[in-house]
Amino acid sequence: MTNKTVLHAKHLESGAKMVDFYGWEMPINYGSQIEEHHAVRTDAGMFDVSHMTIVDVQGNDAQKFLRRLVINDVAKLATPGKALYTGMCNEEGGVIDDLIIYYFSETNYRLVVNSATREKDLAWMSKQSEGFDITITERPEFGMIAVQGPEAKAKVANLLTPAEIVAVEGMKPFYGVQVGDLFIATTGYTGEDGYEIIVPDSAAEDFWQKLLKVGVKPCGLGARDTLRLEAGMNLYGLDMDESVSPLAANMAWTISWEPEERNFIGREVIAAQRAAGDQPKLVGLVLEEKGVLRSHQKVVTEFGDGEITSGTFSPTLEHSVALARVPRSVKVGDTVEVEMRKKLVKVQVTKPSFVRNGKKVF
Amino acid sequence: MSNIPSELKYVTSHEWVRNEGDGTVTVGITxxxxGLLGDMVFVELPEVGEAVSTGDDICVAESVKAASDIYAPVSGEIVEVNEELEDSPELVNSDAFGDGWLFKIxxxxxGELDDLLDAEGYANSIDED
Structure with a gap:
């Protein structure tokens, strides 16, 4: 059975090419993925991300539960609306999913998790919630639209009431605020300025149409992937999964080791890996000559082999970039080789981030 | 259903062949x-003068999505390649049957041309995909 988002008909109206994405029929592009990519880097584009799973965690033990569930520490969140990116690991220290947590109060949080992992995430959370005084509520009655790009906020402002404009004015990155029917967050998956907006199903089509009217370009999953890869953001299932430590997926920064007594799931294993210093790491690779780096290609280094976890052609840089998991001794600035179509091709090792706010960053 | 010009010949691997009537054919992808490949980013063309046999992989089309081999639909010698594609691989997307041609053989x-599919045969082969 294929799921359709509340915006399905709007995609067809805009001439979208639809594909199956983990059980959801989603737009891959509306003609040209590269044009959509450029729209987000230079102007404003929008993505239907209604397939993503919204989960509210509420109750007396909400904070206590999340301090156990995820590798970052929600106790660091002190300002209502502040968001936190982190991972949820199993007892073996493997990444079950990455997610964003919005803090409203110590008894009220909103989680946004991947749609591809929805069932196992919900099952895991439910299992771990035993003994905690909380409720876990999925919120499927909302659509979600990401509006991204240097002109995104200005274009969205055309659709907002004066009260809503006041509410989002001067919002720092990584915050979310409920204003009337809309939950507006300064988050995204492109490396550009913009919002992710949660809107009731009943208002979603109208909101999408109004965005079209103010010149926001509809963008599909294809552009979403090249944008996130340029920004060096992980994609669950490619760059990490349950067999991968957060230390090997450029997610060490999302772990809070202090306070020491916080016993998050997977801590023991990940702490031992950290002490041993033997985990591989996720780096960026850049190929300036012809060719496109792709997932699962072998990376050959003097310290042993690695693997490309995701690779693509970067429309902004006009050459290929990739994320790759390689032995920890490989350093930024090194030259390594990638096996492409039976040939070894030299590539440069960079930090796992290539483009931010329209500019090259390596 | 996408456009399948009736004056061209086809191969199930999605190449089209136009008989130029002077002993040469022009080849492209349909x-x-x-549409299946998405935006083209590089096209690695064969060398002019290369001798090719039917079914050889002689060219690579790299799109945002995947690298795809392009096969020689007939045997012969490569006499020209579309150099425009070096700087404008997107011509394959915007004008697959025209300016986006790949090479001439x-x-x-x-007689080999008679073995190729006509438009209807190709349309049927797509339906089976």
Whole structure:
């Protein structure tokens, strides 16, 4: 059975090419993925991300539960609306999913998790919630639209009431605020300025149409992937999964080791890996000559082999970039080789981030 | 259903072949194929003068999505390649049957053209995909 988002008909109206994405029929592009990519880097584009799973965690033990569930520490969140990116690991220290947590109060949080992992995430959370005084509520009655790009906020402002404009004015990155029917967050998956907006199903089509009217370009999953890869953001299932430590997926920064007594799931294993210093790491690779780096290609280094976890052609840089998991001794600035179509091709090792706010960053 | 011009010949691997009537054919990939591949980013063309046999992989089309081999639809010698594609690979997307052509082959045996699919045959082969 294929799921359709509340915006399905709007995609067809805009001439979208639809594909199956983990059980959801989603737009891959509306003609040209590269044009959509450029729209987000230079102007404003929008993505239907209604397939993503919204989960509210509420109750007396909400904070206590999340301090156990995820590798970052929600106790660091002190300002209502502040968001936190982190991972949820199993007892073996493997990444079950990455997610964003919005803090409203110590008894009220909103989680946004991947749609591809929805069932196992919900099952895991439910299992771990035993003994905690909380409720876990999925919120499927909302659509979600990401509006991204240097002109995104200005274009969205055309659709907002004066009260809503006041509410989002001067919002720092990584915050979310409920204003009337809309939950507006300064988050995204492109490396550009913009919002992710949660809107009731009943208002979603109208909101999408109004965005079209103010010149926001509809963008599909294809552009979403090249944008996130340029920004060096992980994609669950490619760059990490349950067999991968957060230390090997450029997610060490999302772990809070202090306070020491916080016993998050997977801590023991990940702490031992950290002490041993033997985990591989996720780096960026850049190929300036012809060719496109792709997932699962072998990376050959003097310290042993690695693997490309995701690779693509970067429309902004006009050459290929990739994320790759390689032995920890490989350093930024090194030259390594990638096996492409039976040939070894030299590539440069960079930090796992290539483009931010329209500019090259390596 | 995408456009499949009736004056061209086809191969199930999605190449089209136009008989130029002078012993040479022009080869490209179909509109259907470019749609499957998505935006083209590089096209690695064969060398002019290269001798090719039917079914050889002689060219690589790299799109945002995947690298795809392009096969020689007939045997012969490569007499020209579309150099425009070096800087504008997107021509394969915007004009698959025209400016997005890939290469020209001087036929070893014009009889080989009879073995290729006509538009209807190709349309049926896509339906089976």
């Amino acid at each position: 509109e259907h194929a470019q 001087k036929l070893d045996d014009a």
